[in-house]
Every structure is written in structure tokens, then in C-alpha cells.
Amino acid sequence: MSAVAVERPPVEAGGAAPVGPVTQRRVALSEWTKLRSVRSTRWSLFVMLLLIIGFGILACVVFESRWPHLGADERHHFHPLRANLAGVNFAQLAIGVLGVLAITAEYSTGMIRATFSAVPKRLPVLWGKAVVFGAVAFAVSLPAVFIVFFIGQAILSGQHINIGISHPGVVRALFGAALYLTVMGLFGLGLGAILRSTAGGIAALAGIVFVLPPIVGLLPSSVTNSIDPYLPSNAGGAIWTINPDSGTLAPWAGLAVFAAYAAVALAIAAVLLKRRDT
């Protein structure tokens, strides 16, 4: 190679590149490229996996080793699936934050201007993000809950307190946990798109999931009992439980209510997205 600086070829504004119309499918492909090409995606998904599998195994190990020392009351309250899926409670924040970031990072970096210049109709961007992000969230969380189920139940079998995959409701609950995490991610996406701020989106999500239920619990019990089942996390929780507490919604009804929250958030986001300046 010579040391002489190589003359750059002139910029070809034309060239062989065919340019096609913007379609929903193309925007979704673009959103997939965006999602896979930033570190926060890999980190959040990795943390989510770690939380689901790690906490699930930890809870099972603790119960298995403590079982001979537990009293009758504690044994009565123990449920092999609930302990096994303990990590979902933590993983929901990781996936929700990732959902928020999927849109707010575009606002904080200015990328949104490039995005909306390419897709000025805007809504295909929101739907593309929702479809791609939902598919990724489900594809990552489903294997995670099945893996932790088999490992966790193998650990619990040491004390014969495990349940099998064929136990009524187990498969539904495992799919349900993955669906729950997916909807939580989409809820985060909707909140992020409404608030356009990472901090605001995460605060809103954490507030609704973690702060709202105890606040409602402070109300008179007659009021609490009628509101409680309809809170997003409680409604959604029904789908990944097989021994529900009294006063919770039926599994699929609960998931539908939770999904409705996410759908409303995305619908509000869609209206605002069309109207607002960038």
C-alpha cells in the first residue's frame, strides 16, 4: 500500500440504489435494526434473563433446604410455581425500562428527527416498535420461564414438593408469565412515547407497578377490594398464577385487562405522536 492519501470517490447521490415506498413491513425491519444495534437492549434483556432464572433458582434452593424446618402455616402458603417464578416480579421492571427506552432514547439523542424524516406519517414507527419489541420480549422471556421451571422443579423434587409440567394450569401460567412480561414492555413503550422522557417514563412505570398497589391498599378495604384486582400488575398477575388469592380476576380476563392498559397507553401515544412537534 502506498502512503499517498487515497482520493475519495465523489458522493453518488444517485447510483444503483433502488428506492422503494415506505411500508409497515420495512419500518418494522428498520426498528429491528435499531433495537438490536444498541447496547441497552442486550443489557436489559440479559438482566431480565438473569433475574427470571437467578431468582427462580434461588427461591427454590431456599425452600428446598428450609423445608424440614418450616411450620405448618408456612408450608400451607408455599406454592412450587409461585416460588419458581419469583424472578418475574423483578424482571418486569427490566423489560418495562427497555420498553420506555425504545422510544425515549430517540427523543433524548435527537434520533427521532431522522426517524420522522424517513417516516413522516409517524404511526408506522410506533406500530413497528411495538411489534418488534413485543416479539423480542416474548421470544426472550418464554425460554427463560421454561428453563427456570425445569431447573427449579428439579431442585424442589429433593423434598417432593415439586409439580410437573402436566399439572393443570402450569403450561398456561408459564406462557402467561412470558405474555405478562411482553405486555409490561409494551406498557413501558406506550408510557415512554407519551412522556418522551426516559426518567419520566421509568418513574411512571415503576409508580404504576410498584407504588400504586400499596397506596390502594391504604384505602378502606371495601374500596380496595373492588379496585385492587383491576390494577395493572394485579390484573396481569392472574395469568401466571395457578393458585390465585381470592378476589383476583380469572387468568385470561386479567391478562385482557392488563393488555387494555397497554393498548390505551399506546393509543394515547399514537394520538400525541401525530399531533406534536418534534
Next chain:
Amino acid sequence: MIEVTNVTKRYGEKVAVSDLTFEVRPGIVTGFLGPNGSGKSTTMRLILGLDAPNAGRTLVNGKPYRDHDSPLHEAGALLEARSVHTGRSARNHLLALAQTHGIGRRRVDELIESVGLREVAGKRAGGFSLGMGQRLGIASALLGDPRTVMFDEPVNGLDPEGIQWVRKLLQRLASEGRTVFVSSHLMSEMALTAEHLIVIGRGKLIADMGVEEFVASASKHSVRVRSPQLERLVELVAGPEVSVSAVAPSVVEVRGLSSEQVGTIAAEHGIVLYELSTQQASLEEAFMELTRDSLEFHVEDRPKAEPNEVLT
């Protein structure tokens, strides 16, 4: 082709663009000139549909930008504020934009090569220098082989070699028959690249004319004279329409007469001239002249305006 018709844009109380009307024609470089904060970037965002006007409308190649099937093929824009996710590589940034229009990886790689980002294409854009960011923005703008290009302050942060490159690029894009609309607050930059000028101040149109016409209309010509017999000459040219100012020892500038007139007078009286030249105001001076007028007009127009508001 860009058509801006009676566009007004307010942000809260602040009027960013006020009843602005102009056209940008294909085949030439049109400069968009105005001081910082005069509404250039806002106008460009309105043309792209990123912001919605309160009144009026903008058309790109005959349609509102958002109504085109392949927007990036109609217009490509380099916006002043950086529009790149800092955590994504340049290549993936361009690829994501390209995919919305079914543009392939080959085109992305070609552009990366031609804007000179090959060595850093895999690096996170957040670590880019201002100049590298501009090059990436220009690559984004050209992805869709656009019929209209809009560059907001494209030479900001570029080194001299990069500035040359942008000038040539703009002129070549225009020579290919594209509409080229490029903003700057630097008049000298416009003098070198633009053929036509749209000048705005405080969101209002000040001038819409050719560069030469702009300079001519805004400037008072003067004649620079250097002579060992200046005192004599000054007496001879004196008149009610003529003013003479000393600019250096044995050099004066005469206003109100052409160089032909001064030279003829000197010859008639046998005065020796060492130098006789027409001085034209620079584009900067022409621009200052015009925008000052617009600001004064503005003060009269809005008597309640705060003094410091007028100065910005």
C-alpha cells in the same frame, strides 16, 4: 422544488416564523441566510413536517412532505441539531434509515465510503467529532437519492478540506438538477456556494434574489483612490452628492461618483493616480445593512418590544 406559502409558526408567545413565502427552484444552489435565531432551522423543520405550522403550508416537489410514498427520495435533510442515537454505529444508523425505504446495504456502504467515514463506520456515533457527525448527517440526507436536499449549516465543525468537499458536493447536486437549499449564518460561505439567496430576519422574509443582485442592492459602491495629489483631487470632485473619506495616508474612498468619473476628472487636470478601483461591499456588509433595516422596521412595528429582545 420547495414551496413555502404564508407560513407562520409560533412556539408559545414567541413567533419563530412570520408569514413567510418563498420558493426554492431546482438546478441551482439556493442559500438560506439569516442571523442565528432568525427562524432558518424552524423553517426547515416545517418543510420536513417535523413541526406543524400555525398557518400556511409547505410543499416539497408539489406535495406536503408527509404525503409522499418515498419521502427520502423526495427530500434529504441535514438538520442542525444532531439527529443520531449516540449508542448506535454510523453503519447501523444509516442501515436503519435505509431499510424504511427498502434501500440495500450496498448503498449504505457506498455512502459511508464516499463521505469518508469508512474507518469509523462501526464505532458508536456518540464518540464522533462535530465534523464526523456532519459527514454522517450528509450521508443520511443522500441515502434516498433525493430530488431536493436541505442542509442546515453544513460546514459547521468541518475542517478546510471538509468545507471544500461540501461546497463541491452542493454544486454538483445542483448541477444534477436537484433542488439544493442550504442555510448559513456566514455570508462569505453563501457567496462561494449559492447562486440565489433567501434572506430572513426574525422570521420574516427580507430578500429573495440572486447573490449578485443582493450585494448590488444592499451596498453603496465607493471608489478607492490613491494619489500623491489627493488634496487637489478632493477639491475637484467635491459636490453635493459626493462624500470623501480618508482611509489611509494618501488614500481616500469617494462615494457618489463612479471610477470612470473620478478617472476622467483626474486626467482632465493632469493628476497622477497610483490606484483607482471600485469597492464593492462584501456580502457580510450587504447582509448587515439589510437585516439592520428589518430590525428597525421591527421596532417601529412593535413599539412595546423590549430593547434587548430587538437586539437578539
